[in-house]
Amino acid sequence: MKSIDFHVDTVGVIGMDDSINAFTNTIDYLINIGKKCKVILVLPLETLSSELSCLIPQTQSDVEKAMSAESPSLYITAEDIFSYKEPIEEYKHPLNFSLCEIYSENVLEYYREYRSILELNNSWEYSRAIYLEYFTDRFLNHPINV
Numbered sequence: 001m002k003s004i005d006f007h008v009d010t011v012g013v014i015g016m017d018d019s020i021n022a023f024t025n026t027i028d029y030l031i032n033i034g035k036k037c038k039v040i041l042v043l044p045l046e047t048l049s050s051e052l053s054c055l056i057p058q059t060q061s062d063v064e065k066a067m068s069a070e071s072p073s074l075y076i077t078a079e080d081i082f083s084y085k086e087p088i089e090e091y092k093h094p095l096n097f098s099l100c101e102i103y104s105e106n107v108l109e110y111y112r113e114y115r116s117i118l119e120l121n122n123s124w125e126y127s128r129a130i131y132l133e134y135f136t137d138r139f140l141n142h143p144i145n146v
């Protein structure tokens with residue numbers, strides 16, 4: 001299976017709620033046709049600094065306020081191949097609330113702040129985003145509670 005990725009605004013999806021609906025509708029479709037795929041929604045947040053901020057949104061409203069002008073991205077890939085093999089500086093933290101209630105036991109939701117080695121060496125800003133990653137039951141059997 002080839003990976004698919006796109007900015008959701010290219011198919012008429014605008015904003016966080018529509019992006020989450022596109023995410024869950026994609027999961028529904030893949031389940032209905034019997035495909036076991038990893039589905040990832042990335043909600044980009046405004047960059048803040050070249051210093052690690054660890055400013056984790058505490059509510060859905062915080063996420064909406066912090067979203068950047070960049071469109072969210074949706075990724076569909078085989079479960080076992082979506083991982084980057086490049087050195088990266090990053091911080092991840094699970095959200096203490098849920099943006100996706102429908103598949104909560106199979107969706108890992110977390111805050112991520114990161115930059116590449118090139119960005120690190122040039123003291124560039126960290127990228128920030130909220131990630132929603134869907135796994136089939138064989139990959140994630142229990143919800144994560146913070």
